[in-house]
Amino acid sequence: xxxxxxxxxxxxxxxxxxxxxxxxxxxxxxxxxxxxxxxxxxxxxxxxxxxxxxxxxxxxxxxxxxxxxxxxxxxxxxxxxxxxxxxxxxxxxxxxxxxxxxxxxxxxxxxxxxxxxxxxxxxxxxxxxxxxxxxxxxxxxxxxxxxxxxxxxxxxxxxxxxxxxxxxxxxxxxxxxxxxxxxxxxxxxxxxxxxxxxxxxxxxxxxxxxxxxxxxxxxxxxxxxxxxxxxxxxxxxxxxxxxxxxxxxxxxxxxxxxxxxxxxxxxxxxxxxxxxxxxxxxxxxxxxxxxxxxxxxxxxxxxxxxxxxxxxxxxxxxxxxxxxxxxxxxxxxxxxxxxxxxxxxxxxxxxxxxxxxxxxxxxxxxxxxxxxxxxxxxxxxxxxxxxxxxxxxxxxxxxxxxxxxxxxxxxxxxxxxxxxxxxxxxxxxxxxxxxxxxxxxxxxxxxxxxxxxxxxxxxxxxxxxxxxxxxxxxxxxxxxxxxxxxxxxxx
Amino acid sequence: xxxxxxxxxxxxxxxxxxxxxxxxxxxxxxxxxxxxxxxxxxxxxxxxxxxxxxxxxxxxxxxxxxxxxxxxxxxxxxxxxxxxxxxxxxxxxxxxxxxxxxxxxxxxxxxxxxxxxxxxxxxxxxxxxxxxxxxxxxxxxxxxxxxxxxxxxxxxxxxxxxxxxxxxxxxxxxxxxxxxxxxxxxxxxxxxxxxxxxxxxxxxxxxxxxxxxxxxxxxxxxxxxxxxxxxxxxxxxxxxxxxxxxxxxxxxxxxxxxxxxxxxxxxxxxxxxxxxxxxxxxxxxxxxxxxxxx
Numbered sequence: 001x002x003x004x005x006x007x008x009x010x011x012x013x014x015x016x017x018x019x020x021x022x023x024x025x026x027x028x029x030x031x032x033x034x035x036x037x038x039x040x041x042x043x044x045x046x047x048x049x050x051x052x053x054x055x056x057x058x059x060x061x062x063x064x065x066x067x068x069x070x071x072x073x074x075x076x077x078x079x080x081x082x083x084x085x086x087x088x089x090x091x092x093x094x095x096x097x098x099x100x101x102x103x104x105x106x107x108x109x110x111x112x113x114x115x116x117x118x119x120x121x122x123x124x125x126x127x128x129x130x131x132x133x134x135x136x137x138x139x140x141x142x143x144x145x146x147x148x149x150x151x152x153x154x155x156x157x158x159x160x161x162x163x164x165x166x167x168x169x170x171x172x173x174x175x176x177x178x179x180x181x182x183x184x185x186x187x188x189x190x191x192x193x194x195x196x197x198x199x200x201x202x203x204x205x206x207x208x209x210x211x212x213x214x215x216x217x218x219x220x221x222x223x224x225x226x227x228x229x230x231x232x233x234x235x236x237x238x239x240x241x242x243x244x245x246x247x248x249x250x251x252x253x254x255x256x257x258x259x260x261x262x263x264x265x266x267x268x269x270x271x272x273x274x275x276x277x278x279x280x281x282x283x284x285x286x287x288x289x290x291x292x293x294x295x296x297x298x299x300x301x302x303x304x305x306x307x308x309x310x311x312x313x314x315x316x317x318x319x320x321x322x323x324x325x326x327x328x329x330x331x332x333x334x335x336x337x338x339x340x341x342x343x344x345x346x347x348x349x350x351x352x353x354x355x356x357x358x359x360x361x362x363x364x365x366x367x368x369x370x371x372x373x374x375x376x377x378x379x380x381x382x383x384x385x386x387x388x389x390x391x392x393x394x395x396x397x398x399x400x401x402x403x404x405x406x407x408x409x410x411x412x413x414x415x416x417x418x419x420x421x422x423x424x425x426x427x428x429x430x431x432x433x434x435x436x437x438x439x440x441x442x443x444x445x446x447x448x449x450x451x452x453x454x455x456x457x458x459x460x461x462x463x464x465x466x467x468x469x470x471x472x473x474x475x476x477x478x479x480x481x482x483x484x485x486x487x488x489x490x491x
Numbered sequence: 492x493x494x495x496x497x498x499x500x501x502x503x504x505x506x507x508x509x510x511x512x513x514x515x516x517x518x519x520x521x522x523x524x525x526x527x528x529x530x531x532x533x534x535x536x537x538x539x540x541x542x543x544x545x546x547x548x549x550x551x552x553x554x555x556x557x558x559x560x561x562x563x564x565x566x567x568x569x570x571x572x573x574x575x576x577x578x579x580x581x582x583x584x585x586x587x588x589x590x591x592x593x594x595x596x597x598x599x600x601x602x603x604x605x606x607x608x609x610x611x612x613x614x615x616x617x618x619x620x621x622x623x624x625x626x627x628x629x630x631x632x633x634x635x636x637x638x639x640x641x642x643x644x645x646x647x648x649x650x651x652x653x654x655x656x657x658x659x660x661x662x663x664x665x666x667x668x669x670x671x672x673x674x675x676x677x678x679x680x681x682x683x684x685x686x687x688x689x690x691x692x693x694x695x696x697x698x699x700x701x702x703x704x705x706x707x708x709x710x711x712x713x714x715x716x717x718x719x720x721x722x723x724x725x726x727x728x729x730x731x732x733x734x735x736x737x738x739x740x741x742x743x744x745x746x747x748x749x750x751x752x753x754x755x756x757x758x759x760x761x762x763x764x765x766x767x768x769x770x771x772x773x774x775x776x777x778x779x780x781x782x783x784x785x
Contacts, residue, residue, distance in 0.1 A: 140625070157617060159760070251740065259737045263730030270740065427739065446771045447555070447635075456773045463624035467632050471767050472717070473740045481622050483632060483768050491760075 019333070022340040024127045029114045031121075031204065034065045037073055037227060038210035040080035041220030047072040052229075054203060057124035058337050058346035058381040066203045069226035074195070074235040077224040081166040081193040082241055084221030089193050090163060092219075094150035101146035101188055103216040104209075108139040108181075111212065115205055119177055120337045122204040124346030124382070125300050127338050137462055138181035141480075144464035145185035148485060152190060155482050161489035163191030164267060165243035168236040170257075171206075172249045173199035173348050174303040174404075180206045182468075182479045183246055184223060190488040192244065193222045197236055199249075200229040201349045234260075242266060246487065248305075250402070251428070251473050269477025269487040271305070271469055273402040274430030276451065277423035278308030278459065279413075282317045284435035288457065290324045293408070296433055296459040298332060298386050301344055302406040303352070305474075306431035308459055310399060311410045312419050318412045322390065329373040329386045336378065344406060347382040356384055356405030363389045363398040368409065394422055402428070416441070420448050429471030433459045452478070501529045501676070503538060503700055504683035506545030507693020512701075513537050520676065528585055531676050534701035536709045539668060542697035543715050546639045546666040549694030554636045554664040558612025565608035565662060568689040572601050575685060579650060582677045586649065599752065600654040606757055607658035614663065614762045627775040634766035636664035637742060638717035641710040643703055643732075645722040648751045649675035653682060653698075655751040656722060659761035661695055665718075668697040670710065676700040703728065711735035711743070718742035718765055722749050 034051060036043040046067040053062045069077070089097070108115060112135045119130040152161045167187045171179035176198060187194050198206035210225045226232055230253075237245055237257050244267045247257050251272040261268055278296045280289045296308025313321045337345030347353040364370050368389035377383040384406055392399050392409040399409045413419040423432060431453040434445045446454040452470045455461060462468065467478035477487045502509040516533035532538075553561075572579070576597050583593035619633040640660045645652030649672035660667045671679030683698045699706070707728055711719045712735035721732050724747040736743045744764050749756060 158758075255737045255740065258740065259734055262733030262737070263726065272740065442773070446769070450638075452767065452769060454769065454771045456771060458628065458772055458774050461624075461626060461628060461772050463622065463626065463630065465622040466624055466630050466772070467620075467622070467768050467770050469768070471637075471769075475740060476742050476767075478768050481632065481770075482620055 019341045021336070023336065023338045024117055024120070024340060026117055026121070026338070029117045031064050031118060035067060035203065035207045035227070037067050037069050037077070038207065038214075038225040039073070039077045040224065041214060041218075044073070044076070046070065052200065054122060054201065056121050057348055058378070060380055063121055064204065066200075066207075066227045069228045069232045069235075071235040074226055074232065074239060077195045077226050078166060078168075078239050078241050080221035080224055081195050084219055085165055085193040088219040089222050090191055094152070094191070097188065097191065098146045098149035100216060100218050101142055101149060101185060104212060105139050105142035105146060107212045107216055108135065108142065108209075112136065112139065115177055115208060117338070118208060119205050120345070123173060123176055123202045124337050124348050126342045126345040128340055128342070129300060134175055134178045137464070138178045141178070141181040141464040142185045145189040148186075149189040149191075152485065152489070155485050156489070156491070159491045161190065161485070161491060164488060164490055165192060166241060167192045167194050167244040167246060167488065168239065168242040169194060169196045169246045170233045170236065170249065171196065171198055173202040174300060174305070176202035177205035177209065179248055180209055182248075186479070186484045187246070187488050188222065190485060192488050195224045195226060195236060195242075197226050197228065197233050200227070203227045237261065244268070244488065246477075247271070254475060267487070269479075270475035271477070271479060272473065272475040273428055274305045274307070274470065274474050275310055275400070275402050275426055275428045276306055276308045276431040276433065277310045277312055277419075277449070278433035279312045279419055279423060279435065279445065280314060280317070280321055281436040281441065282314040283437045285437060285457070286317065286321060286324065289435040290321065290328050292433060292435060292457070292459040293325055294328055294332070297408040298344055298406050299460050301347055301384070303348055303404055304460065305402075306453060306460065308433045309403065309408060310423075311408055312413050312422065313410065315412045315414050322410065325388070326371065329388075330375070332373060332375065332386055334375050334377050334383055334385060344386065347384050347405065350382055352404065353382040353384060356403060356407060359398055359401070359403045359405070359407060360387060363392070363396065363407070363409070366396045366398065368392040368396060368398060394425065400426060416444070420445065424448075424450050427473040430474035431455070499529070501531055501680045501700070503532045503534055504680070504687070504696070504698040505538065505542045506548070506697065507687065509683070513541070522585060523587055529677065531700045534670075534699040534706065536706070538699055539706060539709050540713070542668040542699060543639060543713055545694035546668055546697055547715055549692055550638060550666045553661070553666055553692060553695045556664070558615065561662060561664065562608050562611035564690045565604055565611060565658065568685060568691065569601050569604035569608060571685045571689045572597070572604065572682075575681070578681060579678050582681060583650060586675045586677055596648060596651050596752070600651045603651065603654055603757055604658055607662040610759055610762060611662045614759045617759055618763055618766065618768070622770070628772045629775055630770065630772050632768050632770040634663070634763065635769050637765045637767055638665060639715060640665045640667045640765055641713065641716045641719045642667050642669040643707060643710060643719070643721045643723065644669050644671055644679070645749060645751055646672045646674065650678040650682065652722065652751040653679050655756050656720060657696060660720070660765050661691075663762040663765050665765050666695045668699065668710070670703060670706055671698055671700050673700075673702050707732055708735050711741065712738050714739050716741060718744070720744045720746070720765075722746045724748070
């Protein structure tokens, strides 16, 4: 069958160069050359004496050095959290607790620009995103949960909720400040104290948050921040005096954590990997759907556990959708994350870029049709062009496994039954997208898709009031909304 | 000549059928004075796997039944149990209960089924939410059943224990495989007969007999089981279950202080345990209009 010619837009004449650079200023931010651990309200040197560098993934330049917490440091932090829980935080009237959390929210808002710039420098995400999404959402998350602190009995009919005690929380590098907010805000509101470990490539905004927390006058030890890599996290998970572990990260590490706390009384919530189906029906609003596809997979360089990384297009419109998608991809600007024109920033680390490139070669070898936009990418730093794999099949590794990069696997389908079967036939179940103009079809699909969040005619939307979390191997427990309180109380 | 009594063969319950264990194994159940009451199926891993296949096959239709329909089916179970009170009281006595305790346990079991029948179309409203998001989207969260649930039922109070474990699971639209009390399995098998005659579709409830020590790890590790519920306080078994559950990030619920005779052993939070919260977003403005919140 002859391939149908589709009209193609001409991008040859300097699409990217028509935009003058519009970099956000970094002059107003304060980053210390070296960061210690935040334990019991003080900055404490690590027992190991070791520090590791944190780099800007867009320039590969060292921004600062970060303390590496070992088991002894974690012991100190947990002890501080336990003392703060016993002596202060559990005895404080709930409405006072609320006011501290409100203060944190307000202070983040006041320092929003600084947080956004540091988030972008340290993690590589575009400044537009950290400015408009990550930082405001983080502040709003604290603001939302602050109000719950003195209203908890209304959230659990016929039950009296009590805090668990000390929560150990481990967060990933894709939304560093936002994930810290998702973890700390509900834990504090429900009366727990916290030891938080940020991801080793993105510790800075968590440490800036520690500054905010100190400025807000929170009692010493209520929030402790220990930095480091996997070993630090393991010390936290295995600490005997922790009542609760909350983890966001890969399914592999989540399983290690679930296994290591077996036989203990620690409570656990896991927010793990995903491989969401984004489903486009032939009656969908096509142009909006194409925007949804782009937002679904290229938002935050694809470093999103709920990314719409599996595209399912109904057969009759596949050629048109793919052609429009390719055109739209050509307009995406990949480059300096600090530039306000940039759509896709830097890949978070060298390791992650290597992993994405591995999957790209796997996809090619598996026989899917490879396509990348033709945009220029900077010579220094870690960057990846927006990538498609067309004609992927259900058994391909690029369809089954989480890549965590700007790589979209595209499949077509004919019937609703077929696409539901394919969408659910995967160990993950975090999120899904559905695009159609027909309401009854939306409800049919949202009911049958085994995923915790379903975006209908939209994608990648987040809100403090909206519960987030997975089915199946994407983890258990919810963060956000009234349901997010369950993870931090007992009866 | 006096009439010779017909003795019942106690079998297991898988997919709406009453097969013997595929393994051909059994264990003799004796009363206190050492008299053999019955030869009970010593279920194997293969029986369990067959039961999971049946439970998975039944899940789609059971979970999509209306709350009202599930409610009426649970009420029907209570009706059938009421009709066979005498038989259950006798079986509990055979297993060593006093008449009074047996009557109390059967009454409580019937009442508990009625209690959960009432929840089938109500817990959704208790645990769902319309979320006031700051963008222009309509956003709501509803509970949905976790899927196939493996239940290691309480060893004591074998009837009310089994009923208390199964009722909240199926009330919430899950399907299940329950392992009955090893030492008191008689009324579990008879309860399967009640289920079988109560409009409960085959595969929604599957009941096995055998030893927990042999089957625990398989209940916890099976890749097509979504959650495992253990009623017991054996620490080694608890750890074993929690470790095996990791294979597919199973939800694990340990009830180590459960007393099924207590009123507190029932409640909507037992339904909530085996639910997943699903959140749906949709833009509010007309699709295609300017300044929409896609």
